Amino acid sequence: xxxxxxxxxxxxxxxxxxxxxxxxxxxxxxxxxxxxxxxxxxxxxxxxxxxxxxxxxxxxxxxxxxxxxxxxxxxxxxxxxxxxxxxxxxxxxxxxxxxxxxxxxxxxxxxxxxxxxxxxxxxxxxxxxxxxxxxxxxxxxxxxxxxxxxxxxxxxxxxxxxxxxxxxxxxxxxxxxxxxxxxxxxxxxxxxxxxxxxxxxxxxxxxxxxxxxxxxxxxxxxxxxxxxxxxxxxxxxxxxxxxxxxxxxxxxxxxxxxxxxxxxxxxxxxxxxxxxxxxxxxxxxxxxxxxxxxxxxxxxxxxxxxxxxxxxxxxxxxxxxxxxxxxxxxxxxxxxxxxxxxxxxxxxxxxxxxxxxxxxxxxxxxxxxxxxxxxxxxxxxxxxxxxxxxxxxxxxxxxxxxxxxxxxxxxxxxxxxxxxxxxxxxxxxxxx
Amino acid sequence: xxxxxxxxxxxxxxxxxxxxxxxxxxxxxxxxxxxxxxxxxxxxxxxxxxxxxxxxxxxxxxxxxxxxxxxxxxxxxxxxxxxxxxxxxxxxxxxxxxxxxxxxxxxxxxxxxxxxxxxxxxxxxxxxxxxxxxxxxxxxxxxxxxxxxxxxxxxxxxxxxxxxxxx
Numbered sequence: 315x316x317x318x319x320x321x322x323x324x325x326x327x328x329x330x331x332x333x334x335x336x337x338x339x340x341x342x343x344x345x346x347x348x349x350x351x352x353x354x355x356x357x358x359x360x361x362x363x364x365x366x367x368x369x370x371x372x373x374x375x376x377x378x379x380x381x382x383x384x385x386x387x388x389x390x391x392x393x394x395x396x397x398x399x400x401x402x403x404x405x406x407x408x409x410x411x412x413x414x415x416x417x418x419x420x421x422x423x424x425x426x427x428x429x430x431x432x433x434x435x436x437x438x439x440x441x442x443x444x445x446x447x448x449x450x451x452x453x454x455x456x457x458x459x460x461x462x463x464x465x466x467x468x469x470x471x472x473x474x475x476x477x478x479x480x481x482x483x484x485x486x487x488x489x490x491x492x493x494x495x496x497x498x499x500x501x502x503x504x505x506x507x508x509x510x511x512x513x514x515x516x517x518x519x520x521x522x523x524x525x526x527x528x529x530x531x532x533x534x535x536x537x538x539x540x541x542x543x544x545x546x547x548x549x550x551x552x553x554x555x556x557x558x559x560x561x562x563x564x565x566x567x568x569x570x571x572x573x574x575x576x577x578x579x580x581x582x583x584x585x586x587x588x589x590x591x592x593x594x595x596x597x598x599x600x601x602x603x604x605x606x607x608x609x610x611x612x613x614x615x616x617x618x619x620x621x622x623x624x625x626x627x628x629x630x631x632x633x634x635x636x637x638x639x640x641x642x643x644x645x646x647x648x649x650x651x652x653x654x655x656x657x658x659x660x661x662x663x664x665x666x667x668x669x670x671x672x673x674x675x676x677x678x679x680x681x682x683x684x685x686x687x688x689x690x691x692x693x694x695x696x697x698x699x700x701x702x703x704x705x706x707x708x709x710x711x712x713x714x715x716x717x718x719x720x721x722x723x724x725x726x727x728x729x730x731x732x733x734x735x736x737x738x739x740x741x742x743x744x745x746x
Numbered sequence: 747x748x749x750x751x752x753x754x755x756x757x758x759x760x761x762x763x764x765x766x767x768x769x770x771x772x773x774x775x776x777x778x779x780x781x782x783x784x785x786x787x788x789x790x791x792x793x794x795x796x797x798x799x800x801x802x803x804x805x806x807x808x809x810x811x812x813x814x815x816x817x818x819x820x821x822x823x824x825x826x827x828x829x830x831x832x833x834x835x836x837x838x839x840x841x842x843x844x845x846x847x848x849x850x851x852x853x854x855x856x857x858x859x860x861x862x863x864x865x866x867x868x869x870x871x872x873x874x875x876x877x878x879x880x881x882x883x884x885x886x887x888x889x890x891x892x893x894x895x896x897x898x899x900x901x902x903x904x905x906x907x908x909x910x911x912x913x
Contacts, residue, residue, distance in 0.1 A: 330828060340846055340850055343853065359858075361853075361854065361857065362853075362857040362861055363861045363881075365858075365884050366805060366880055366883070369804070369808055370880060371801070372800070374804065375775065382776065552787070553783060557782075560776050560779035564776065583766070583769050583770070587765050587814075590769060590807050590811035590814075591815040591820055592815075593807075593811070594809070594810075594811035594812040595815050598808070
């Protein structure tokens with residue numbers, strides 16, 4: 315009864331247009347208020363305490379720092395350099411600027427860990443250019459929205475950092491496990507774009523000369539090696555994930571202030587302010603979701619969910635298909651953070667008991683939720699591109715359908731072929 | 747600035763104060779962690795406070811910056827249902843949502859007071875700062891967000907009245 319009330323409050327406030335973090339916090343508040351009329355009331359002080367304790371972890375400190383690094387990439391000219399590198403490599407092929415967007419997002423994903431930030435950064439730079447070249451605007455938005463979903467799969471990834479803190483798995487293992495699936499996503503989206511643009515005869519860029527290529531690579535080489543610095547420092551055991559996030563900030567600042575010399579102190583402070591606000595909203599969702607998950611576990615949501623699924627089948631392959639379906643549907647209606655915090659503590663131990671690797675399923679879960687970012691009604695990447703360009707969310711989604719199908723194909727592959735995710739981490743760690 | 751009331755200037759000053767405090771805390775957060783990495787790897791002298799200080803700064807930056815984000819309306823909301831409602835129903839629903847958040851913030855503020863009181867006596871291990879420093883940001887955040895919720899209500903009402911006046 316109490317669980318139902320909590321879920322109804324969450325659903326109603328979300329549908330009414332309330333920011334998801336507040337909707338989750340209010341659902342918890344409603345539960346605790348109602349519990350005062352039962353024999354076992356939950357303390358409001360506990361609610362207040364958990365809003366602080368839920369954020370008091372060193373790993374979580376890396377989240378605002380990676381968001382800050384993403385902001386600095388735009389301010390310091392790293393984004394523009396990566397777009398230029400992508401343009402000289404693939405601009406002349408079928409796909410033109412659309413595939414420049416796919417490649418640029420792939421390159422950026424090695425520094426930034428957020429799909430929304432990547433979509434906003436590359437969308438702002440590339441969509442107006444694509445419109446000028448007579449690409450349909452819904453297609454332009456769809457390509458960028460879909461291409462940015464690779465960000466949280468390729469390391470570093472804010473989603474993997476949060477997931478590691480929930481299920482107590484090594485961040486380094488999750489980061490390495492994302493490399494092959496992220497590359498598969500990139501290849502799938504590149505091929506889809508190439509095929510669509512060839513069929514529809516969309517424009518291509520003039521082929522860059524050898525001199526232009528060398529110049530773009532020389533100018534972008536320090537931006538291109540940033541992922542090696544960040545991920546390498548974690549895998550080599552030089553830095554913790556939080557320290558590597560600070561190294562990402564320091565390295566990007568070094569590029570902007572000392573190498574490119576295009577960044578003012580005021581711009582850095584402004585980037586820090588923007589990052590603080592973006593990460594604060596994520597953190598409010600994290601704090602509220604943890605309380606929601608705790609209350610849901612107390613109300614045996616996990617048992618209800620697992621019993622419901624096991625009633626359908628106890629075959630691990632069928633169960634994996636059902637869990638994927640559940641997350642795809644939930645991903646259409648909720649953001650990544652609350653779903654991870656609410657579902658992960660329930661689903662991971664259950665699947666681990668069935669012999670599914672937590673590292674592999676971590677990547678599967680994040681990819682599911684990335685597909686949710688380009689499916690309505692709550693597809694954050696669609697909404698970001700819509701906010702930048704004014705194109706209707708549903709129009710962008712219709713243009714993004716081929717990408718959704720391609721990503722679902724990758725999802726099925728990594729769900730049923732564990733080696734695709736576990737091969738790379740097994741080179742460095744004893745991963746189960 | 748000419749033409750601006752004292753309330754508007756105070757509102758702007760408060761926003762700027764909280765915004766720059768969040769930005770500087772974010773820079774400090776990155777700086778402190780980098781400093782600790784450099785000390786550990788180049789001087790083999792890892793400071794004992796290298797985890798505690800960033801954690802405290804992170805809590806402060808989070809709750810201060812949420813307030814500014816709320817004021818600037820920096821969240822992505824799904825408003826397709828709200829937009830289909832008539833203006834009067836919409837304004838009542840907006841009021842209801844703001845009031846719900848306001849009441850919850852009131853409860854959080856009130857019930858965080860005993861948490862702060864309880865933690866005042868204990869000390870953090872490395873810095874020896876009072877543990878209360880971790881719980882105070884929530885209360886400050888509640889006050890600031892509450893203020894901005896009131897402001898959002900007043901603005902929604904003013905927009906509604908202006909729209910009715912035009913109609």
